[in-house]
Amino acid sequence: MAKQFDALSDALIRFIDAQHMFFVGSAAPEGRVNISPKGMDSLRVLSLNRIVWRNLTGSGNETAGHLAQINRMTLMWCGFETKPMILRCYGSAKTLHPRDTEFDALNALFPASPGARQIYDVAVDLVQTSCGYAVPFMEHKGERDVLSKWADDRGAEGISDYWETRNQTTIDGAPTHILAQGSD
Template sequence: MAERFPDLNQQHMDFIADQHLYFVGTAAAEGHVNVSPKGTDTFRIIDANTVAWMNLTGSGNETAAHLLENSRMTVMFCSFERQPLILRLYGQARTIHARDAEWPGLSALFPDYTGARQIFVLNITLVQTSCGYAVPFYDYTGERPTLTKWADKRGRDGIRQYWQEKNTLSLDGRDTGINE
């Protein structure tokens, strides 16, 4: 059933490339655990031990707050089609903001999203696959354009203002690092 690997192999990378949805889990030492569904063209494999995902502006900023206290992150992909499979990437993550020296190189890997807020880089310590036999079948019918349209309508200045209003603190009142 479940298998463990020290890093991504080509089969894992091919599976990830075929997925349209992934989930990110983080937690501080105490408080709420956060699990966020992610889609759109926001995930990149850097190498067998490193992945990055671009975080688009949304209603909360829990992942950034959690990583300031605890760098643990899990990213999960699951197949809703064909062969059932769940693939989890465990590791230590860090947050990259537009003000950081790494931003230009990493952001160039992604489309130019108006709502780009952070890039998270995960150094993988464990890859685990499991059966996914209980995951139901779902049909992918396309990306939902709502978030990118919302951000484009606000513009980059409007997005930065939104960060100040909605993204500076987590649900548990933790700083998200957006203002540093």
């Protein structure tokens, strides 16, 4: 039942736009695989083969550490509310930190947040759809505001301290490069 494509279509982009969350998968050559749910208006489809998503400060920083070792990423959406479908976009991604020149322009695509940690600029090389018949119906009741309040309460200095103490390595000990190269 799976179908594969070289690029997104307008219909698949509409499906992505209708979803309230997506999942990110990454893995280093060795160690643990990371799968992380994302939401909070943090993704934009820029073209049929380009997606950007903004990563907010959180407890782990696995994706950055994995991409520094091997550049591969999978994004996945599930149709929880209407159409039973699973959509995966496979590709590579460029990690952009707030210190990078391209960060500000892409960050401007999203609502302001002091917790903006990275933006991933994903080059999609394979798109796959599958049935999603086993995905349950789930009702979206709204976004949680806990992470936004947490970041607002800390401010820029508190977020920077958090990066230094909690976001510099993956759970397997690989560097995430959250701080400037000389500080890692």
